[in-house]
Amino acid sequence: MPTGKRTLLALGGIGIASGFLSALFGVGGGIVVVPLLVLLLGFDSRAATATSLAVILITALAGATSFALLEHVDWDAAALVGLPALVGSVAGVRLQRLVTSRELTLLFAVFLVAVAVVLVLE
Amino acid sequence: MTATTVTLALVLGFGAGALSGLFGVGGGVLFVPTLALVVGLSQLGAQATSLAAMIPVVAFGAWQQHRAGNVRWREGIAVGVVSIIGVTGGAALATSLDEELLRNLFAGFLVIVAAQLVWSARRP
Numbered sequence: 001m002p003t004g005k006r007t008l009l010a011l012g013g014i015g016i017a018s019g020f021l022s023a024l025f026g027v028g029g030g031i032v033v034v035p036l037l038v039l040l041l042g043f044d045s046r047a048a049t050a051t052s053l054a055v056i057l058i059t060a061l062a063g064a065t066s067f068a069l070l071e072h073v074d075w076d077a078a079a080l081v082g083l084p085a086l087v088g089s090v091a092g093v094r095l096q097r098l099v100t101s102r103e104l105t106l107l108f109a110v111f112l113v114a115v116a117v118v119l120v121l122e
Numbered sequence: 123m124t125a126t127t128v129t130l131a132l133v134l135g136f137g138a139g140a141l142s143g144l145f146g147v148g149g150g151v152l153f154v155p156t157l158a159l160v161v162g163l164s165q166l167g168a169q170a171t172s173l174a175a176m177i178p179v180v181a182f183g184a185w186q187q188h189r190a191g192n193v194r195w196r197e198g199i200a201v202g203v204v205s206i207i208g209v210t211g212g213a214a215l216a217t218s219l220d221e222e223l224l225r226n227l228f229a230g231f232l233v234i235v236a237a238q239l240v241w242s243a244r245r246p
Binding site for chain 2: 011012014015016017018019020021022023024025026027028029030031033034037041043046047049050051052053054055056057058059060061062063064066067068070072073074075076077078079080081082083084085086087088089090091092093094095096102104105106108109110112113115116117118119120122
């Protein structure tokens, strides 16, 4: 079945790309998973975002395990930022329903570029 | 770690979670700079630790989305399981790269994330 084969190829391609990016940079990989689920598999954006969390959970567990085996994970530091982030994410999602503006998104993008500059200069 | 570092890490962790919820960007983009610049981990250590730090946030998010009936588990598990192959390659590359090169590549990745945000915020 050509359609089934195409779907399998898409699923595999998205998995390999996102896993690679995730382990290379210590990120979830949502930046590739969400748009690719939409583009290649026709997910709507809500399903793509939700499904990307299931993907990232597996990817992050695999990534954390491989780096932990190499003794690169600082567990105290992980808890120090990860646990308050859990509380923060709940607040963030609530806030999203109240304020979402293009200006805010652009401001956040500028902030990310500023962080990138600091990292390079450090 | 000094008390100041701990406090700052807690505040920035909360902020990273809030921003990820607000903009739909994964926490890793903010965890890595916090762990590298504030906690003082190496770039590789910050990235490895970021993956561990995001697990509770992502697990909770996935559970909430599951309850809302939005997760397509068959596809999600398929992509997630295949991603382990990519993880192996990415981890091998990350551990073989020079610290400064890895940090600069990460900075480049941040700029791409920023560009993607701007693109997604363009006028409809």
